[in-house]
Amino acid sequence: MRRIPLPLLAAASLALVTAALVLVFFVAPNDADQGFSQRIFYFHVSIAFTSYLCFGAGAWKALRHLWKRDPRADLESYVAVHQGVIFGALVLLTGSIWAKISWGHWWLWSENQLVLFLVLFLFYAAYFMLRFSVDAGPQRANLSAVYALFGVVLVPVSFLAIRLAQHFIHPVVFTRHGAAFGGWIMVAYVVSQIAVIVLAYTLYRVELAGKLLDARIRELRYA
Amino acid sequence: MTTAEKYVTAAYCVVFGIVLLYVVIIALKVQRLERDVERLEEKRNG
Numbered sequence: 272m273r274r275i276p277l278p279l280l281a282a283a284s285l286a287l288v289t290a291a292l293v294l295v296f297f298v299a300p301n302d303a304d305q306g307f308s309q310r311i312f313y314f315h316v317s318i319a320f321t322s323y324l325c326f327g328a329g330a331w332k333a334l335r336h337l338w339k340r341d342p343r344a345d346l347e348s349y350v351a352v353h354q355g356v357i358f359g360a361l362v363l364l365t366g367s368i369w370a371k372i373s374w375g376h377w378w379l380w381s382e383n384q385l386v387l388f389l390v391l392f393l394f395y396a397a398y399f400m401l402r403f404s405v406d407a408g409p410q411r412a413n414l415s416a417v418y419a420l421f422g423v424v425l426v427p428v429s430f431l432a433i434r435l436a437q438h439f440i441h442p443v444v445f446t447r448h449g450a451a452f453g454g455w456i457m458v459a460y461v462v463s464q465i466a467v468i469v470l471a472y473t474l475y476r477v478e479l480a481g482k483l484l485d486a487r488i489r490e491l492r493y494a
Numbered sequence: 495m496t497t498a499e500k501y502v503t504a505a506y507c508v509v510f511g512i513v514l515l516y517v518v519i520i521a522l523k524v525q526r527l528e529r530d531v532e533r534l535e536e537k538r539n540g
Contacts, residue, residue: 292506308498311505318509357516361509368505372498470513477520484527491534 277480280473287466294459302456308372313459315365317467318358319388323426325355325471326395330423333416345412346486348419350479352398354471359392387429394422407489 295313302309332348335341366385367377379385398418405411452460495503 306498307496308502310502314506314509357512361512364508364512365505368501368508372501474513474516474520477517477524481520481524481527484524484531488527488530488534491531491538 274476277473277476280469280476284466284470284473287462287469291459291463291466294455294462299455299459305373308369311365311369311372313463314467315362315369316460317464318365319362320464321467321471322355322358322362323430324468325351325358325475326391326419326423326426329355329419333419336412336416337420343483345416346482347479348416349402350475350482352395352419352422353478354475356392356395356399357474358467358471359388359395362388363392383432384429387425387432391422391425391429394425398422 291313295310299310299313301307302312329348329351332344332351336344336348366388370379370385371377398415401418402411402415405414
């Protein structure tokens with residue numbers, strides 16, 4: 272499969288992020304309930320979905336590694352999980368800032384969605400402890416792949432738990448009846464979501480290129 | 495600037511600060527790795 276050149280991806284990321292910021296700050300109207308602070312939503316939610324996507328991609332590559340023994344799949348799974356953890360940290364940070372404005376607290380342990388996302392984040396953070404506690408080789412790749420596959424089960428749990436809960440204060444904007452917004456808010460959200468996904472994919476490709484170079488160096492050293 | 499505007503600005507600055515830091519770290523690492531590959535390939539080819 273032909274891959275999009277990295278400079279083109281980087282340019283697309285820059286253009287999309289700029290367009291998203293213009294829409295978020297200059298076009299989308301203030302939310303009737305939360306006012307200006309609702310503008311965190313556009314990137315906070317986009318980053319959250321992108322981190323789920325990264326964990327999903329990490330699990331898919333892990334499955335490919337275990338199933339097809341694709342030599343690149345282990346590295347691709349590792350890089351996707353790494354991206355997911357970085358974006359997960361951003362979700363927690365932006366979420367905390369939003370919580371401080373809306374609820375007056377940086378964190379609420381009583382909120383299932385927050386705690387479940389933290390569990391998901393910590394589970395994947397521990398992936399690196401496991402990976403780097405084993406010497407490079409097939410054993411490390413297999414253990415990492417199984418761990419990444421187990422972790423992906425937490426993604427739907429994290430996403431659905433709040434929708435099944437009886438009591439919550441975290442807003443739910445995507446319900447079974449569709450999104451709870453429209454007009455310019457929807458346009459700004461869709462552009463932000465696409466921008467964050469393209470940015471994540473660009474960062475994934477850059478990091479993967481680095482990991483492949485690293486592997487090439489090891490080959491050359493031991494050749 | 496209102497309190498809400500300050501917090502929203504902080505949230506977006508956190509996002510872009512972390513992404514920028516990540517890009518700089520990866521770019522420096524890739525540059526170093528490229529130099530290492532060139533050096534090792536030269537060494538191997540005599």
